[in-house]
Amino acid sequence: MRVTVKAFATLRNAFDGRGVMELDIPENASIGNLIEILERRFKFNVKLQETGEANPNIKILVNGREIIYLDGLRTKLKNGDVIAFIPPVGGG
Amino acid sequence: MKSKILIAGVGGLGSAAAIYLTAAGVGKLRIVDDGKVELSNLNRQILYSTSDLGKPKALTASKKLLELNPGIEVEPVQERITESNIHELLDGVDLVVDGQDNFKTRFIINQACIEESKPFIHGAVYAAEGRLMTIIPHRGPCLRCLIPHEPKELDVVPVLGPLPGLIGVLEGLEAIKLLTGFGKPARGKLLVVDGETLSFYSIDIKRYPKCPVCGRK
Numbered sequence: 001m002r003v004t005v006k007a008f009a010t011l012r013n014a015f016d017g018r019g020v021m022e023l024d025i026p027e028n029a030s031i032g033n034l035i036e037i038l039e040r041r042f043k044f045n046v047k048l049q050e051t052g053e054a055n056p057n058i059k060i061l062v063n064g065r066e067i068i069y070l071d072g073l074r075t076k077l078k079n080g081d082v083i084a085f086i087p088p089v090g091g092g
Numbered sequence: 093m094k095s096k097i098l099i100a101g102v103g104g105l106g107s108a109a110a111i112y113l114t115a116a117g118v119g120k121l122r123i124v125d126d127g128k129v130e131l132s133n134l135n136r137q138i139l140y141s142t143s144d145l146g147k148p149k150a151l152t153a154s155k156k157l158l159e160l161n162p163g164i165e166v167e168p169v170q171e172r173i174t175e176s177n178i179h180e181l182l183d184g185v186d187l188v189v190d191g192q193d194n195f196k197t198r199f200i201i202n203q204a205c206i207e208e209s210k211p212f213i214h215g216a217v218y219a220a221e222g223r224l225m226t227i228i229p230h231r232g233p234c235l236r237c238l239i240p241h242e243p244k245e246l247d248v249v250p251v252l253g254p255l256p257g258l259i260g261v262l263e264g265l266e267a268i269k270l271l272t273g274f275g276k277p278a279r280g281k282l283l284v285v286d287g288e289t290l291s292f293y294s295i296d297i298k299r300y301p302k303c304p305v306c307g308r309k
Contacts, residue, residue, distance in 0.1 A: 008286070009218045010246075019288060048241065056240045059282070059295055066295060086284055086295070088239045089218035091249035092105040092193040092256060 001027050001079035005038070008086045011058075014044040025077070031060060032073035034083060046085055059086040095271045096120040098185040100173055100201055102153040103127070104136040104256025105215050105263060106191025111139065112264035113189075114157040118271070120165040121157065124181055125149040125191070126172040136253040173197050178204040187211040187270055189263050194245050202227065202235035206306050211277075213266045214238075215259040220252045220287035222259040225278055225297065226266050230306065232280040237300040255287055 005021045007014060015021050025037055035054075038044035046058050054060075060067045061084040067075050077083070095118050099106045102125045110121060129137070129144045129152060139153045154168035171177060173192075178200055182188070188205055190213055192198045198214065205212040205227065212227040214235055227234050262283070269275045284293040301307055 009221055088243055089216045089223055090195045091217045091251050092103050
């Protein structure tokens, strides 16, 4: 299935500065599976170095809804879903 | 108006917020910044011009704001915000507008605002993106609910000029709303602005029970 991944702020660097990428992933993949694919293919890092857990600073949205209101990293994805990874920013 | 606002930094964000709050006639502004005007500031720190290079920001900003509206009071404080002086800086203010360029100082301000129950309007930018969230202590998430893990500070933050202007103006709007009771502040809502596509997202943010600052004990 095909999903759209939007990377914000510093995470764009993993996609060579592009903010949006369309990706073919296996049917029935979860957010956790998607993150693993992104890590392998693009060195896309949304985990804490110390623990390997998902970085709580990064808001992960599926079709505009944060995954903490869905099924967390187990949230299943569908064809056409839009997943956004939004880290904090600190400039001013 | 009889209100008093702490503008915590008069760089890109704070310049824009301060101008609109001055124009609105907010009674008193306490302008805090320890920096001096540099050439690289001028693409976005709209209180300053080329003739201000090398001048102290708090004093220079204050002078410009009083030229705009001599009817308000402006108190310049040419200091860095630290844990040692934040409570003194909060004395007598009704709310704080975020004009910082780093997480560490924002966290100091957030902690103190929660302790003193003073609203803190958080804004931040990176490249062509912006963020805004209004923190009302004990009635919604604080900055550490949003950012529980201490992020790495960047040595250089690229910023497209209009973004801090946009977010700073929205901070000014939020301040006016809080002071007047008009409208609905962005409490518990993170506004994400993507300047590249001109997309705006509003994300619900909840209080984090284990928040190191405002978590319920």
